[in-house]
Amino acid sequence: MIQKPVLIVGGGIGGLTLSLCLSKEGIASRVFERRGNFAETGAGIQLSPNCMRVYDYLGIVDLIRSFAYEPDCVQFLDGKQNRILAEIQLGASLAEDYGFPYYNVNRAQLVELLARLASEDDLIQLYPGCEVTAFGSVGSDVKIEVDGNDFDGSLLVGADGINSTVRSQIFGSDEAVFTGHVAWRAQVPIESISSTFHNKVSRVWWGRRKHLVAYPVQNGRLLNCVAVVENKSWASDSWHQPGDPRELTEEFADWAPEVQEIIKSIPSSDLFKWGLFHRSDLKTWREGLFVLLGDACHAPLPFMAQGAAMAIEDAACLALCLSRSDSVKSGFEAYEEFRKSRTQKVKSMSARNGRIFHLSGVAAFLRNNFLKVFDLKVDRFLYSYNVFDINERLSNKGSTLL
Numbered sequence: 001m002i003q004k005p006v007l008i009v010g011g012g013i014g015g016l017t018l019s020l021c022l023s024k025e026g027i028a029s030r031v032f033e034r035r036g037n038f039a040e041t042g043a044g045i046q047l048s049p050n051c052m053r054v055y056d057y058l059g060i061v062d063l064i065r066s067f068a069y070e071p072d073c074v075q076f077l078d079g080k081q082n083r084i085l086a087e088i089q090l091g092a093s094l095a096e097d098y099g100f101p102y103y104n105v106n107r108a109q110l111v112e113l114l115a116r117l118a119s120e121d122d123l124i125q126l127y128p129g130c131e132v133t134a135f136g137s138v139g140s141d142v143k144i145e146v147d148g149n150d151f152d153g154s155l156l157v158g159a160d161g162i163n164s165t166v167r168s169q170i171f172g173s174d175e176a177v178f179t180g181h182v183a184w185r186a187q188v189p190i191e192s193i194s195s196t197f198h199n200k201v202s203r204v205w206w207g208r209r210k211h212l213v214a215y216p217v218q219n220g221r222l223l224n225c226v227a228v229v230e231n232k233s234w235a236s237d238s239w240h241q242p243g244d245p246r247e248l249t250e251e252f253a254d255w256a257p258e259v260q261e262i263i264k265s266i267p268s269s270d271l272f273k274w275g276l277f278h279r280s281d282l283k284t285w286r287e288g289l290f291v292l293l294g295d296a297c298h299a300p301l302p303f304m305a306q307g308a309a310m311a312i313e314d315a316a317c318l319a320l321c322l323s324r325s326d327s328v329k330s331g332f333e334a335y336e337e338f339r340k341s342r343t344q345k346v347k348s349m350s351a352r353n354g355r356i357f358h359l360s361g362v363a364a365f366l367r368n369n370f371l372k373v374f375d376l377k378v379d380r381f382l383y384s385y386n387v388f389d390i391n392e393r394l395s396n397k398g399s400t401l402l
Contacts (some may be wrong), residue, residue: 015313044224079207
C-alpha cells in the first residue's frame, strides 16, 4: 500500500521512533528536522514499561540500558520536612510484573541513539537543518517544500511538538494557553552533592503550589531536577531560556535542607526556565494524507512523566496501522481510534496529578493521611498497556483494513 516514503516532520523521540518502527514493517521514511542536527537538550525523561515494550520490538533495550539508570523506587516527600509520605516500588519487581524495566535516561542520549540507528538504516533518510516551509497533496501523494526543494511521499506525519507547524497549517492556528505553571530544569553532578542522593531512588517533594522532582540519569552520574511553581506571570515556552538561580533559591527558601542543597548545587550555566502550556483538544488528528503524532496532537502536562511514552506508543501504533491497512485513510482511522481515548485519559490524569502535588492546608493533610492508610502502587492502566495488541484488533476489523 505504501509505495513512496512516509514524510516525517520532526526529528525528536516520536519522529525517530516512528521511522524505525516503519522500517521494521518494511516502509521507507524521510525525517526532516529544522535544527542543524538530531540532538536534544540535556533534560531527563522516564521510560516506563509501556514504552520500553516498543524499544524491545525494535531490539534496542540493551543499547538503552548502556546509558540508563534503573531506580529501585520513587518516594513522595513533604517539601518542608523531607518526610516520606509514600513510596512506589520500581526496579526488579516492576520489571517482573510488567515484563519490561523502568528507566531514567538523558533525552539527548536517547535521541542520539535513535538518530544513529536511523542513519544506519537503508529505509530511512535523515534531513537535519531542513525546515518544511510548505506542503500539500497532489493526487494520491503528498509534496513538501524544504529550502526550495520538493519531496514526494505517500503521506505526511507531523511529529513536531506542541508548537507544531504541521498542526497549524492543517487545522488552523490556535494559541497555546499558559497554565500558570513555571518550570525550571537542571542537571547536577552526583559527586557535587551529599551521599544522601547516591542511591537508586527517584524523589518528588510536594508543597503548597509547587513541587520538585529529582532522579539520577547517565548511569547515576547526574541528578536530573525539575521544579514546578504556580506563577501567573507569563514565561516563555522555550526550553533554552536561562533561569536565574537566585529566583529558584527564593522560591524554595523555606523548604527542607535536602531540597536546598540540590538547588544550591545547580551550575548556573545549566539552569533553564520555561512556562507550561496546553492546547485545546482536536476533534481529529488527521486530514486527508496528513496526520499528527505525540505532543503535536495530545501534549500532556509533565506530572505523570508520560509525554515521551505516549509519542513512542503512537509511533508503534501508526506504523502497525499503516502496514496492516489497505489504504492510508483506513490506517489513519485505526490509529486514531486506538490511540485517542488513551492519550486523552493520560492528559486528564497528568492535570489531576498537578493539583494533587500542590495541595496545601486541610486538603494536603487529608491527602497525606490517605497515603498512610493506602499504599501507592503503579498504575496498571499505564504500564500494562501493550500497543501490539492492536494486531489482533486490526485482524478482527476484517477486510476493510486487511
